[in-house]
Amino acid sequence: MRLGNTTTGYGSVAIIFHWLTALAIIGLFALGLWMVELTYYDSWYNKAPAIHKSVGLLLFVLVLLRLIWRLGNPHPEPIGESLEKRLAGSMHWLLYLFTFAVLISGYLISTAKGKPIEVFDWFAVPATVHNLPEQEDIAGLLHLWLAWGLIVLSSGHTLAALKHHFIDRDATLRRMLRFTHDK
Ligand code: HEM
Ligand code: HEM
Secondary structure, rough: OOOOOOOOOOOHHHHHHHHHHHHHHHHHHHHHHHHOOOOOOOOOOHHHHHHHHHHHHHHHHHHHHHHHHHHOOOOOOOOOOOOHHHHHHHHHHHHHHHHHHHOOOOOOOOOOOOEEEEEEEEEEEEOOOOOOOOOOHHHHHHHHHHEEEEHHHHHHHHHHHHHHHHOOOOOOOOHHHHHHOOO
16 A cells, blocks of 8 residues: 555545545534534533544644645645646645634634643643633634635535546546555
8 A cells, every 4th residue: 555645646644634634624513513502501511612622633633744744745736727726736725724724713712711622631732822802702703714614615625526526537536535556
């Protein structure tokens, strides 16, 4: 199984990073919208945000590792016309940018009062920037809109992947799904 990328295909590490990140983002989005509607008497009232924050911080580490891997590896060129290729390249960076912005705003909500974030009773991440004026509310609003932005962009990205697969019938989606066995 090939671990690293080549200029024409993704290696297994990039493929695993991609699908773990996608799954975590979609899951956190749904969990986030659901958990803010819970009432104090619901048994998930404390548990759901604790899971949301813990998974979010693990995702932070995952996306950092993914970015380091991407920068240290060849990157397969997008397939298609030159405009399409440029759009795909910009979209990928925009997805990274929005992911980090959502993660950072989430961290700023949770640490607004100076409290550290417990990651599954496993380790704690300290508050660094806290007690800014209205930090919790402003970061909360940003978090919500950035999360929606990320989901809208990801949906466009998904539609583009499906267009490549079903209309253009090229290898774009296949090479993000299949592990290659050369080398
Ligand atoms: C890509 C990752 C993430 C996504 C997609 C996401 C998504 C969401 C969504 C949709 C909400 C509901 C917002 C609302 O209706 O007001 C939410 C709430 C929240 N998220 Fe995230 N989140 C992510 C990561 C994080 C991280 C890393 C943290 C903290 C470490 C975090 C902390 C929170 C908190 C504290 C709330 C509750 C905010 C409130 O009560 O208004 N999130 N998240
Ligand atoms: C929240 C969801 C998602 C995010 C944040 C995301 C993000 C990304 C990023 C950043 C890349 C660039 C490759 C890299 O840097 O390693 C990429 C590539 C790709 N993604 Fe996604 N993705 C998501 C969901 C999906 C879904 C649901 C599909 C398919 C239905 C998909 C299909 C692809 C394909 C085929 C590529 C390779 C494109 C190419 O080779 O030009 N992604 N994705």
